Every structure is written in C-alpha cells, then in structure tokens.
Amino acid sequence: MTDSLDLSSVDTVVFDLDGTLIDSAPGIRDAVAVMTGKLDLPAPDLTTVIGFIGRGAPALVERVLHWAGADPSLRDRALAILLDIYDTAPLQGTTAYPGAQALLVDLHGRGMRLGLCTNKPAGPARAVLDALGLGPFGAVAGGDSLPQRKPDAAPLLHVISELGSTADRTLYVGDSITDWQTAQAAGVRYVHVDGGYQQAPIPDFAPTLRLARLSDLATSLSAA
Numbered sequence: 001m002t003d004s005l006d007l008s009s010v011d012t013v014v015f016d017l018d019g020t021l022i023d024s025a026p027g028i029r030d031a032v033a034v035m036t037g038k039l040d041l042p043a044p045d046l047t048t049v050i051g052f053i054g055r056g057a058p059a060l061v062e063r064v065l066h067w068a069g070a071d072p073s074l075r076d077r078a079l080a081i082l083l084d085i086y087d088t089a090p091l092q093g094t095t096a097y098p099g100a101q102a103l104l105v106d107l108h109g110r111g112m113r114l115g116l117c118t119n120k121p122a123g124p125a126r127a128v129l130d131a132l133g134l135g136p137f138g139a140v141a142g143g144d145s146l147p148q149r150k151p152d153a154a155p156l157l158h159v160i161s162e163l164g165s166t167a168d169r170t171l172y173v174g175d176s177i178t179d180w181q182t183a184q185a186a187g188v189r190y191v192h193v194d195g196g197y198q199q200a201p202i203p204d205f206a207p208t209l210r211l212a213r214l215s216d217l218a219t220s221l222s223a224a
C-alpha cells in the first residue's frame with residue numbers, strides 16, 4: 001500500500017455507494033430477512049450479510065441461499081423478491097456516512113467531475129441518492145446498467161466516458177476488494193476507505209491510497 005498517491009492530475013472522482021457513501025447494510029439485512037422469510041429459510045445476521053455484499057444482488061442472493069443450505073433452484077424467485085423490496089423500500093436501513101455530502105459539494109466546488117459506480121441496481125441507487133440528497137453526479141452506473149458488473153472494468157470505464165473524462169485523470173473511491181479489483185482492471189487509481197464492508201485485505205502492491213475516513217479525501221486532494 002503506498003503511503004501517498006499522485007493526485008495532481010485528478011479532475012474526476014467516481015465513488016462506490018454501499019459501504020463508501022452510505023451505510024446500507026442494516027437495510028440489506030432487513031431485505032434479506034424478508035426474502036428468507038418468504039422462502040421459509042433462516043435469516044443471516046448483519047455480520048454475515050455484510051460479508052455477502054459487494055458483488056451485486058444476484059451474488060448476494062446466491063450467497064444467502066448457499067449459507068441457508070437452500071436449493072439453488074430458488075435463485076430466480078429469491079432474486080425477484082429481493083429486487084422488489086429494493087424497489088419498494090430503497091431507503092430502508094440506509095443512511096449517508098457523516099461528511100459524505102459535504103465532501104461531494106467540496107469536490108464539485110473545485111470543478112471535479114463526479115460519478116457513481118455501484119453494484120446496487122441503478123433504480124434503487126438513484127432513489128437513495130435522491131432521498132439522501134447525495135450528489136451532484138454527472139454519471140451513474142448500477143449493477144444492472146451494463147451486461148457486466150464490478151469487478152469488471154466496464155461499468156467504471158462507462159461512467160468515466162459519460163463524464164467526458166479518461167482513466168488517467170480519475171480516482172475511484174471504494175470500500176471493498178471488489179472496488180480495488182475494478183480500479184486495477186480499469187487502470188484507475190484507487191482510494192480505499194476503511195470502515196466499509198471490506199471482505200478481504202487489499203493487496204499492497206498497487207497504487208492505492210488508504211483513508212480512515214471519507215472526509216480525509218478532501219485533505220488529500222488539497223495537498224496534491
């Protein structure tokens with residue numbers, strides 16, 4: 001892990017959502033509990049659900065069914081139940097991290113192009129942004145916006161392109177190994193924010209800046 005990252009050429013910052021800008025794990029846990037309840041399956045606790053977050057709703061469902069020892073053929077029905085809950089109650093158990101909106105306003109005020117690249121479905125993601133007043137984002141990609149989802153580079157490169165920017169001018173800010181992998185695949189510098197839903201150690205051989213708090217990013221960019 002490098003101690004610092006050359007941020008001088010950055011004019012575009014793309015953010016992950018769950019675990020980075022918002023604490024949505026309690027809401028996801030509740031949505032999963034409704035899903036498992038409808039399928040007569042046990043409900044995983046918060047810590048277990050957090051370990052399943054990061055690869056999008058289909059992966060979350062598959063991981064929950066596997067954990068519950070359920071028949072994998074339930075996947076499509078379980079996913080439909082979960083997505084319906086995401087659509088009808090996107091804000092359930094979801095709050096913005098302290099300083100998230102202030103950071104976005106600060107970066108926007110500096111003329112930074114801001115984007116969002118999340119594996120949460122785009123509809124619920126946009127509903128959360130609107131309800132929590134998070135932004136302004138010039139481009140948003142959700143887990144269902146493209147055929148590929150993170151850690152494939154495609155969604156991140158799509159957001160960067162939509163912002164009229166390039167990978168070499170972009171910083172990607174995330175909370176999990178999936179985000180680190182996505183940034184490496186896209187050739188984009190990565191900022192890892194501690195305290196999110198990290199499932200595996202971030203390899204320390206790539207240009208990565210680690211921040212204890214999201215709000216530390218403004219300081220890092222000012223020092224650039």
Ligand SMILES: O=C(O)COP(=O)(O)O
Binds near residue numbers: 018054
């Ligand atoms: O939906 C997920 O699995 C996680 O979403 P994220 O990409 O915003 O962390």
Ligand SMILES: [Mg+2]
Binds near residue numbers: 016054
């Ligand atoms: Mg995340």
